[in-house]
Amino acid sequence: MSAPAIQLKDVSVRFPIRKGILRRVAGEVHAVDSVSFDIAEGETVGLVGESGSGKSTTGRALIGLAPLAGGTVECFGRDLRALRQAHGALPRMSQIVFQDPYASLNPRMTIGETLKEVLEVHELAKGHDADQRVGRLLDDVGLRRDLAERYPHALSGGQRQRVAIARALAIEPKFIVLDEVVSALDVSIQGQIVNLLQDLQQDRGLTYLFITHDLSIVRHVSHSIVVMYGGQIMEKGPRKSIFSAPLHPYTSALLSAVPVPNPRIERMRPRIDVRSEPPDPSAPLPGCRFQKSCLFATEICRTSRPQLRSMTGRDPDHLAACHHMQEPHVREALSRAAQGAVS
Amino acid sequence: MMMFTKPHPAQTIRSSDAVFEVKDLGVAYGRDAASVQVVNDVSLSVGRGEALGVVGESGCGKSQTMLAALGLLPRGGRITSGQVLLEGRNLVDLSPREMRAVRGSGIALISQDALTSLNPAMTIGTQMAEPMIHYGGMSRSAARTRCIELLDLVGIPGAATRLASYPHELSGGMRQRALIAMAISANPKVLIADEPTTALDVTTQSQILRLIDSLRKELGMALILITHDLGVVAGVADRVAVLYAGRVVETAETETLFASPRHPYTKALLDTISQLEDEVSERLNPIPGLPPDPRNPVQGCPFNPRCDYVRDVCRAELPALADSVEGGRHPVRCHVDPFVGLSLTMASGGAR
Incomplete structure (x- = not known):
């Protein structure tokens, strides 16, 4: 395989906590802690986790919207930090689409003006030429051209999200961060947006980072999966092996929490529970981040941080950070939960 | 004699079992030519301890039906036809004052967004105790005891200390639990949960659903679960009504x-x-x-x-x-x- 399109190495992001009238820095939030993964060109990585897991911050760091406290990000073979120092801004190769198309579109600009602004700011087109390009962008995302005259409030949620995608496409990026792009939409509309994104990926060889807490969508769109909790990666690997045989108790808990649209199975299947609240990112505990919520945690989980490793006899690309993942009683509990979730 | 020989039509038997019934309900906004009908001939019923799932896309009228039933339609909205029956009593013609007495002890609502449903400037304890003192006539200390009991019941750890917390100090899941505690505080006969888990993470979502379901069984409430996600009703509802464009298009037992x-x-x-x-x-x-x-x-x-x-x-x-x-x-x-x-x-x- 050729070099990956996007490469994260030990990426950390920290935010200062300011207190008092002098806004003195009183501490730090460890939003993302030593995260490494690759995205192959033209493929999709699904980044999964709950609120506060650091998944959105990771996505923002990838396109230069969050400052790196450590580590490197390489975009198509070029170092993000070096690029920024050389050009003052990042070149037009990556873009982001946000969850809430109500908040991410300017309510006082028509759809046409919103799209045209992007083209003009980036000096890609002007005047009549820009209008033509706006028309083609609307075609690309399956919207009628006359919607250019409308304001966002006159559009449905699905249409608005298409506009947000068109805006991202305007600069012809090679890589797009999709941050919970379908979470706010109805189930029936989600499918339409997912199809659109997959068509665009096939036609243009786009590379995606698909951030979500919804495992069923991620299963459909991703080539590989990264699971985060408390700012760290708990598990990563090819989609198939993560869904059929999760190694980490947290991944298993996530899978067993997804409701199965079959009343008989849904009422009978075993569940792996998450016991407590997510960890406090301003005071990270030593050891495993998942220790407080884990059913299998022991002394070692409180003292030493587990490293990502593969399991003997399994896919070597499938890694998880758990001290106990090899143990028979853990394996048995997880596979029972996984069977309930897939059948 | 007549009483014994008169055959009961199936419909009457069912409606006497129902705790809560919506019959041929219509809801519209605006007047005359500009009138827009958003709910049409919707009939739903739910029995004691039963869970009814109401499923549909945004705009199908599922929330409008419930707001109408609670007498909470926003300005401009009105009930154009039909009845809302709580234990056989029609709520449609009640005065606002009578309706206030029904909300809480008759029908309670858990809404989607716990953050906007809670008052950000009041502690959890104060806003929980307020209706108990004003409507329930409880003393402050009795209300406090009851609040702790309720927070325990919905699985909020350290209930006594949480009473002094403000909503922003709680996580999304904990806020939703506090909201559930408030909803059940006056022992409602019917609990309406309008997309109670949509804003939550998937792990929290399954915990909240199971909490609502176990409270329903424990307290014998009728539950109406409104959602756009059929997966959510699969685990909880006994029966499901599917709404489309302001009308019921199908009802059946969940299986x-x-x-x-x-x-x-x-x-x-x-x-x-x-x-x-x-x-x-x-x-x-x-x-x-x-x-x-x-x-x-x-x-x-x-x-x-x-x-x-x-x-x-x-x-x-x-x-x-x-x-x-x-x-x-x-x-x-x-x-x-x-x-x-x-x-x-x-x-x-x-x-x-």
Whole structure:
């Protein structure tokens, strides 16, 4: 395989906590802690986790919207930090689409003006030429051209999200961060947006980072999966092996929490529970981040941080950070939960 | 003598079992020519301790129905027809003061967004105790004891200290639990949960659903669970009503509905979810188009522009909600049924 399109190495992001009238820095939030993964060109990585897991911050760091406290990000073979120092801004190769198309579109600009602004700011087109390009962008995302005259409030949620995608496409990026792009939409509309994104990926060889807490969508769109909790990666690997045989108790808990649209199975299947609240990112505990919520945690989980490793006899690309993942009683509990979730 | 010989129509027996009933409800906004009908002839009923799932896309009228039932329609909205019965008493004609007495102890609501439903400037304890003191006539200390009891019941750890917390100090899941505690504080007979888990993470979502379900069983409440996600009703509801464009299009027991949907819309919704579990290379087959705009109602069956089974009659006439094959247990609003019902069942391999 050729070099990956996007490469994260030990990426950390920290935010200062300011207190008092002098806004003195009183501490730090460890939003993302030593995260490494690759995205192959033209493929999709699904980044999964709950609120506060650091998944959105990771996505923002990838396109230069969050400052790196450590580590490197390489975009198509070029170092993000070096690029920024050389050009003052990042070149037009990556873009982001946000969850809430109500908040991410300017309510006082028509759809046409919103799209045209992007083209003009980036000096890609002007005047009549820009209008033509706006028309083609609307075609690309399956919207009628006359919607250019409308304001966002006159559009449905699905249409608005298409506009947000068109805006991202305007600069012809090679890589797009999709941050919970379908979470706010109805189930029936989600499918339409997912199809659109997959068509665009096939036609243009786009590379995606698909951030979500919804495992069923991620299963459909991703080539590989990264699971985060408390700012760290708990598990990563090819989609198939993560869904059929999760190694980490947290991944298993996530899978067993997804409701199965079959009343008989849904009422009978075993569940792996998450016991407590997510960890406090301003005071990270030593050891495993998942220790407080884990059913299998022991002394070692409180003292030493587990490293990502593969399991003997399994896919070597499938890694998880758990001290106990090899143990028979853990394996048995997880596979029972996984069977309930897939059948 | 007459009393014993008079046959009971099936309908009357069912309605006397129902704690809460919505009958032929209509809701509209605006007046005269500008009037927009958002809910049409909606009838729902739920018995004591029973859980009814109400499913549909945004704009299908599911929340409007419940707001109307609670007397909480926003300005401009009005009930145009029908009745809302709580233990046989019609709520539609009650004065605002009488209605206030019903909300909380008769019907309680858990809304989607706990952050905007709670007062950010009041502690959890103060806002929980307020109605107990004002409406329930409790003393401050009795109210405090009751608050702690309720927070314990909904699984909030350290209940006594949490009373002094402000909403922003709690996580999303904890806020939703506090909201549930407030909803059940006056022992309502009917609990309406409007998308109670949509804003939550998937792990929290399953905990909250199980909490609501266990409280329903423990306290013997009737539950109405409103959601756009059929997966959510699968685990909780005894029966499901599917709404489309302000009308009920299908009702059935949950297992029946999932195993053999009879309305093409229900079938399409179920397909959309199950497809998501398929392989990455496969294209999804979502329901095409958009739900109709209530300002421009569709002629005939409102689903006809998106329906795979559409015929001429569907474009001309609105089908009635009727059951011709299952003896009234599985009414459906479709012209093509039961033909579609049978072929759908066969196409999906009998039971799903």
